[in-house]
Amino acid sequence: MRQTSGQPVAGIATAARPSAAAGSTARLTGALAVTLGVAAACWVIAIQRMSGMDMGASARLGPFGSFTVLWLVMMAAMMLPGAAPAAVRRARASGRLLAAPLFAGSYLGVWALAGVVVYALYRPHGTVAAGAAAIVAGIYEFTPLNSASAAAAATVPAPDSSSGLLHLIVHRG
Secondary structure, three states: OOOOOOOOOHHHHHHHHHOOOHHHHHHHHHHHHHHHHHHHHHHHHHHOOOOOOOOHHHHOOOOOHHHHHHHHHHHHHHHHHHHHEEEHHHHHHHOOHHHHHHHHHHHHHHHHHHHHHHHOOOOOOOOHHHHHHHHHHEEEEEOOHHHHHHHHHOOOOOOOOHHHHHHHHHHHO
């Protein structure tokens, strides 16, 4: 091997080449940045589109297409920041960078289905019904059922092949 400044040339090339782990970390960091960037952009769009929507509990949902687009934008804005670490873990576990956007897309797909259900079942209601629903949801947070469910979910790891949604359904009820 040829010598250059006392080091073999192959050694210099190896030292200058980033490791596979460093490249993987850089790609995963990029995936995280893109996911959070999409969420930030969705916040901007949601704020612009919802300007003047201050009708409270008596608000109408509008046409299905408009509602669906705004619902997805709001879900991406609010839910992607919390799902970003899971998307990165999924990409790291699978070894494929494409797993991160697929995870985020499927996650938002589930929220889109929830939006369709909301649209189908929604009926305008008064402030008393809205307040009662919020109180019931708050009380549930302090029930033994919620505590037991959260403890069980925290102790049972999801298999590598399962989705986050499946893990939530199986272990969180």
